[in-house]
Amino acid sequence: MTATVAAAGALLAVQASGPAQASNGSLFVSGSNPILFVHGYNGDGSNWNTMADRFRADGWPTSHLRQWTYDSRQSNTVTAQQLAAEVDRLLTATGAAKVDIVSHSMGGLSSRYYLKNLEGTAKVDAWVSLGGPNHGTDSANSCFDTSCAEMRIGSSFLTGLNSGDETPGSTRYATWWSPCDTVINPDSSVSLSGAVNSRTTCLSHTALLTDTTVYAQTRDMINR
Template identity: 50%
Template sequence: MARRTRIAGTVLATALASLCLPLFTSTAEAATRNPVVFVHGLSSSSSSWDDWIADFKADGYQASELFSWSYDWGQSNATTAQQLSAKIQSVLSQTGASKVDLVVHSMGALNSRYYLKNLGGTAHVDDFASAAGVHHGTTTAGWCGWLYTSCREMNTGSAFLTSLNSGDETPGSVSYASYWSNCDDALTPDTTAILNGATNVEVGCVSHNEMNNDHGVYERVRDFIA
């Protein structure tokens, strides 16, 4: 009888341990991963990240780890970079984290990279993931360049881009990845999204506006920042 009791106790203890393991693992992962800051692009807002934020939550992230924000997309990317710096400092203070992961789309790549290169951002960012980033400019920016400073800065060969891309395009100890589509009509040429020194991934034919909604691209970004 005593032997049966010991066996039953062992089985129960093993079962309880197996039930508790996923909870422990999830808690440990949450304690070590970085909060994610999302940066939208031209003519957009924080709501452009709704699909990916839902995907991150479905994969175990908490709302308190995910930060999307809106900015005046017509202003200079240098001005937006200063606002991004303040946003990231706020996130670090709020979460107690030492670094964030940056996930950006389209023009968001330019102000984010300005922050990394010129405003000390490399000390506060662990991973940088760009979807359809306008890293080397696009000729399609000509349609809005007469209206918005940000568009003029996106135009191929602009003084802003020349300065941003001079020297090391991937400074610091940040891990960089850039995801680009071979049929992105908003980026001319679409290879402008290739960032020198980064892990560059062609994701196939995904439209520009779907690059930060597409689930397949999301999975690649999620795995990279993990």
């Protein structure tokens, strides 16, 4: 979810040493992957403008930054199938072997479903969740789209998604959560077993998208 009432997504945080810097000053190197950004409930690809601009400033070519937009009212299972096709398009366009996924709020759920149930771990090197409702949020009780019902605590969708291994495959997982995020309740919803789970400073749900520290930590986590 983005700036709206009723959604959730995944958070981020990992303390990592900075990536190797290319000779031209760019942090984008031969091993860097293209990035697919997945927004949350009632959002769109423009939610990522600030973060994508920062990646560009750090050397990522525009061709490697996909700010994807989808219908956030539909089931996350449908979105996951569309996401699978989007990943394949990005791999074909860039010639890369794998992508990195950076998600916000509810975007973490469809991308996790893709990883777990649609063989996405073979194509995703790193997955990031910024303020994701990975175990549900009570803010989803006030909206009624199919995707909202899936975000509710104890939903059958989340029960299935969280059964067994929460972070399957060789994909590297990281979440960031904020103690001041009033959209994801409880705060503990974001963290996943097997992921690097980090707490941010006092940030709002949407500020996770634009905070400079969260950006730098996300960049360094995926770029290694």
